[in-house]
Amino acid sequence: MTVQKTIQVPVSELTKVRITCKECQVITEIPLDQMTKVFRSGKCPCCERPLTEHEQTLREFALGVRMMIDIKDRVGLEFVLPAPE
Ligand SMILES: [Zn+2]
Numbered sequence: 324m325t326v327q328k329t330i331q332v333p334v335s336e337l338t339k340v341r342i343t344c345k346e347c348q349v350i351t352e353i354p355l356d357q358m359t360k361v362f363r364s365g366k367c368p369c370c371e372r373p374l375t376e377h378e379q380t381l382r383e384f385a386l387g388v389r390m391m392i393d394i395k396d397r398v399g400l401e402f403v404l405p406a407p408e
Contacts, residue, residue, distance in 0.1 A: 327405060327406075328408075330404045332401060332403075333395075333399065333401050334401065334402075335395045337355055337392075338354065339355060340353050340355060340388070342374070344367040344369060346367065347369050347370040347372070349370070351367075355389075355392060356392065358384075358385040359382070359385040359386060362384065363382060363385075365379075365381045
């Protein structure tokens, strides 16, 4: 039997998302409540290069995160990550 240790991260403890632009290498931390605004353009906040060919995907991702934040008082949501060894 294999036991895998995990870390549970409740959505209520998430505050920021960190993106790294592969073009300019700039790391940007975006407060989750501002994701929809920042991801609306689908561009790197620093060099303005498109982050994806499917900018709608980023907007939908940001809306999904917004929805998770909005329902956190009604449902417990956790991300389950493998614990570092
Ligand atoms: Zn960039």
